[in-house]
Amino acid sequence: MDREVFYKLWESTAEKEIKKPLDIRHSWHRVEPKESNRSFKETVYSRYENERKRYRKCLDIKEDDRLDRHIVAALFYVAFVDNTDGHSFNVFGSFNKKLGDAEASITHETAFNIACGILETFIVYDSKIDESFRKFIDEKGIVEPELISFDKNNRNKTSYKEEILKQFICAQKESRLSVSQVALTFFFLENNTSLRYKITKALT
């Protein structure tokens, strides 16, 4: 994903998702990105480029070799949630350290939503993928798997997406949020979606 594609995806997917945490606020809540849209976009792109360079170097991938769509989505995720200078969102515009976890959850959820949007775009426009599956993704997007819990006390308290986000937040706290592991999660989500597509197709 070069700068031009990144900017297009930012406009079509990220801008909308970044506004969502602002919509969930109640009258007194103030949730806002720490930077203006333009500089936020530049910051995330520059982190994305650095992550991509580091990833390519690590795996000895040539500059002109294209990266797998799950890796692209994961590189974006890791670039977006980078907390070198604190998380991307301010809750109440506060620098209160205690609010760091609230800021982390909003930052990770937004990153996840945008990364799913990127993955969906890459599937929908990939002519090598079966056309009816692309249409399914275009209509339904990446489908969230049902969280099956055999513990009676845990049922309905959480969701699949929520558990992924919690684990990613933990991994970041450990300073071990890995592009490969985030990519693997996106691979599983796409695989689950294709399974749901096959089931839907078989039933109709």
Next chain:
Amino acid sequence: MSAKTLSLKVIEIVGDNPDNFDEAKESQVKELLKPTNEETDVKEIKWRERKSSW
């Protein structure tokens, strides 16, 4: 599936006034962000042959 997003759950705990965000609320947020693991009683575990083929 949980209807509320993780962000919304956190924002609800944070509350309306940042000055009221005390240690009790902070630990509530920390608790919410803990992954939900289904705990297994280790004493009950016995070695068994693996059944799956991969």
